[in-house]
Amino acid sequence: MERTFIMVKPDGVQRGLIGELISRIEKKGFKIAALKMLKIDEELAKKHYAEHIEKPFFPELLAFITSGPVVAMVVEGDGVIAGMRKLMGKTNPKEAEIGTIRGDFGITTSQNLIHGSDSPEAAKREISLFFKEEEIIDYTRDL
Numbered sequence: 001m002e003r004t005f006i007m008v009k010p011d012g013v014q015r016g017l018i019g020e021l022i023s024r025i026e027k028k029g030f031k032i033a034a035l036k037m038l039k040i041d042e043e044l045a046k047k048h049y050a051e052h053i054e055k056p057f058f059p060e061l062l063a064f065i066t067s068g069p070v071v072a073m074v075v076e077g078d079g080v081i082a083g084m085r086k087l088m089g090k091t092n093p094k095e096a097e098i099g100t101i102r103g104d105f106g107i108t109t110s111q112n113l114i115h116g117s118d119s120p121e122a123a124k125r126e127i128s129l130f131f132k133e134e135e136i137i138d139y140t141r142d143l
């Protein structure tokens with residue numbers, strides 16, 4: 001089954017939206033296969049956001065993503081990578097449709113509540129940065 005890496009970012013945790021965001025993922029029918037709360041350090045942030053290190057917004061992104069706890073997840077389902085990106089809405093919450101997570105709750109691009117992998121390659125890489133294979137639970141979810 002397809003897997004993706006999802007993370008409730010520090011603003012989502014601070015605003016008390018962990019439950020709301022997980023609830024939307026579960027209600028959609030995707031399965032949470034691994035879940036943990038952690039604080040990201042600079043080393044992990046630079047690995048996770050390696051493609052953005054040279055971007056002008058990287059210092060802001062680094063400061064933000066290491067500012068407080070995040071909730072990291074492995075989410076499984078048929079077409080889950082594209083499906084989660086639809087559920088999250090566009091990166092810039094001002095452009096995200098109402099009904100999506102960022103459209104409903106987000107305000108700025110830098111603090112946009114949730115991260116999701118954008119390709120199968122990214123999903124594999126990001127999952128392996130945050131989870132050991134034995135932390136990903138194989139179970140059946142009866143819908």
Ligand code: CMP
Pocket residue numbers: 052057060061091109110111112114115116
């Ligand atoms: P995310 O999906 O986690 O992947 C990279 C993140 O960089 C993105 O969400 C945004 O939070 C952030 N980002 C992208 N573009 C900008 C920008 N122009 N200014 C600030 N942050 C940005």
